[in-house]
Amino acid sequence: MEMLLLVVGLMLAAVVLVGVGERLRLPWPALMVVLGAVAALVPGLPDGFAVDPDLILPLFLPPLLFATAQRTSWALFRARWRTIALLAVALVLVTVTAVSATAWALVPGIALTAAVALGAMVAPPDPVAVEAVAGQVAIPRRLIAVLQSEGLFNDAIALVVFQTAVLATVSGDELSPLGLGWRFVAGAAGAVVLGLAVAWLARTVLGRLTDTTGRSALTLVLPFATYLAAEEVHASGVVAVVVLALQLRARAGADEAAERITQTSLWDVVELLATGVAFGLIGLDLRQVVTGAGDELPRMLGHAAVVCVVVVAVRTLWMFVAWRVVRRGDDATSVPRTGREAVLLAWCGMRGLATLALALSLPVTLASGAPFPFRSELVLIAISVLVVTLLLPAFTLPALVRALGVDDEAEAERRAEREIVLRARRAAMATVEFERGIRHLPDDVGTRLRERMERLGGVLSGETATEEDRQRLAAIQAVRGQLAEAEASALAAARAEVLSARREPGVDPHAADRVLRRLDLRTVLLD
Missing domain, CATH: 1.20.1530.20 (Na+/H+ antiporter like fold)
Structure with missing residues (x-):
């Protein structure tokens, strides 16, 4: 013991x-x-x-x-x-x-x-x-x-x-x-x-x-x-x-x-x-x-x-x-x-x-x-x-x-990471073009998909290529930030309610845990 x-x-x-x-x-x-x-x-x-x-x-x-x-x-x-x-x-x-x-x-x-x-x-x-x-x-x-x-x-x-x-x-x-x-x-x-x-x-x-x-x-x-x-x-x-x-x-x-x-x-x-x-x-x-x-x-x-x-x-x-x-x-x-x-x-x-x-x-x-x-x-x-x-x-x-001063290689390591990001983006874009050809996607759907994949590099590295992209991303993030905050508050209230229900007599804890797990996953995806 x-x-x-x-x-x-x-x-x-x-x-x-x-x-x-x-x-x-x-x-x-x-x-x-x-x-x-x-x-x-x-x-x-x-x-x-x-x-x-x-x-x-x-x-x-x-x-x-x-x-x-x-x-x-x-x-x-x-x-x-x-x-x-x-x-x-x-x-x-x-x-x-x-x-x-x-x-x-x-x-x-x-x-x-x-x-x-x-x-x-x-x-x-x-x-x-x-x-x-x-x-x-x-x-x-x-x-x-x-x-x-x-x-x-x-x-x-x-x-x-x-x-x-x-x-x-x-x-x-x-x-x-x-x-x-x-x-x-x-x-x-x-x-x-x-x-x-x-x-x-x-x-x-x-x-x-x-x-x-x-x-x-x-x-x-x-x-x-x-x-x-x-x-x-x-x-x-x-x-x-x-x-x-x-x-x-x-x-x-x-x-x-x-x-x-x-x-x-x-x-x-x-x-x-x-x-x-x-x-x-x-x-x-x-x-x-x-x-x-x-x-x-x-x-x-x-x-x-x-x-x-x-x-x-x-x-x-x-x-x-x-x-x-x-x-x-x-x-x-x-x-x-x-x-x-x-x-x-x-x-x-x-x-x-x-x-x-x-x-x-x-x-x-x-x-x-x-x-x-x-x-x-x-x-x-x-x-x-x-x-x-x-x-x-x-x-x-x-x-x-x-x-x-051996920590001055941070920029070189970031460049290596950006190279991997670019490779991932190129692979994604190639697949987009291939999918557009074999699936005969409508032009508007294909265009939106291509735009999303073009922004993949910025998503993976936290950076964008041009000042225009950065301004557009900042505007989108401002709106999304407000939406995310509201959604986070709503999810927090939902989790609190599920936890409260789990503590009540007659409620199946296993069922409550399943619902709570889905809420947790949704929160992680939001983050």
Whole structure:
């Protein structure tokens, strides 16, 4: 019951902190971490708030990865595969190496395999944290897309390195780079095949489901089922879920507008609640970490500070080297293009769920029955890196973006959006001309239809082409605005009456809800 109360409380806190974050102009997930940490350190609270580490990844990663992956596309990966490979694979391995060497030098007597396990814990930036923190700041979407793409795949290699290093530590065997590479390649390949197969099967089933609610419910179950199936066959659950999301979005039909509206609303709610609970648990687990450190806390925190500096320094150096390489090439899709972008990408290496789950999943004992060496210190260092790389960017990114001036790409992004609007308008106009020909529409009907489609660009982009169009639109909007206000008031009165009737005895609530839903839809269309 305590765990149920905890989860419900974190969900309520997430809803409240969304509003608080908007008012304070701070990322609410970071506020959730702070709130969880404050709540965990309150004296007298029970210690039974720890979540089984084996459940953290299967519960939170599938829906959050699925929601994040739906915002990207195969085309983006094909265009930026070099950048993504350098960040999601090469940078992770370099970070693992640097952190492992640092831990091996700092902690006398630590096994190399245990140090590598620590490196794998803190190496992968988290795509959920990137979206939760950087997505709320005025950063060019081009950079956000790269950060998200990096985070979608780096968990896979970090998990393989971590599992191999832990297994070697527990059994006393040596770490085999060749075996490590084979496990990663085989796991990734199997995950891609599984993700594509599940996506094909899902599209087949969705094609036979006519109920929008059922179709949305299936997409909610699929990420969990795919992740668990991949883990069962020793493939990468992370890669499988990402491939599933990309393929489903790639195969979506143009006539699925209502379904997209429903699923977007559903996943917005799921993502908010899952993110709130996950980031709240990060804060709550700080108590467990501090308690496990005991009297050695000051010394461990000193080691953690050194590792934090190494993690940030490695990412910063890597980004500036990447900038130098990109600047010499002619690939317009590569990033970072400028030194300012290199600074921003270096500062956005937020750690999140994967680091938390891996740290807490360290075994307590070895195969011999002896305690896992330096477990408390490794967990404390990993959680310290998580907190530093998450909270510092969360509270400083807005000021950094303003200082660097990297938000000046807004006009370029608007131009890209206008190009898409023009393509949509041209397609609509071509269809109008085709329909006029085959349906033999009267001239006045065809003319009105053509005028409506000519104004489609302005409707989609919020702009019009000429001053005359703007004046005409303003006149129409003035009349329509008055009509809309009157209609909104009438609809509000109708909703109030339906709600009042619903509370009366003898009225069927289900019938009232059906009428209320139609009124709500009419109101949304009016807006």
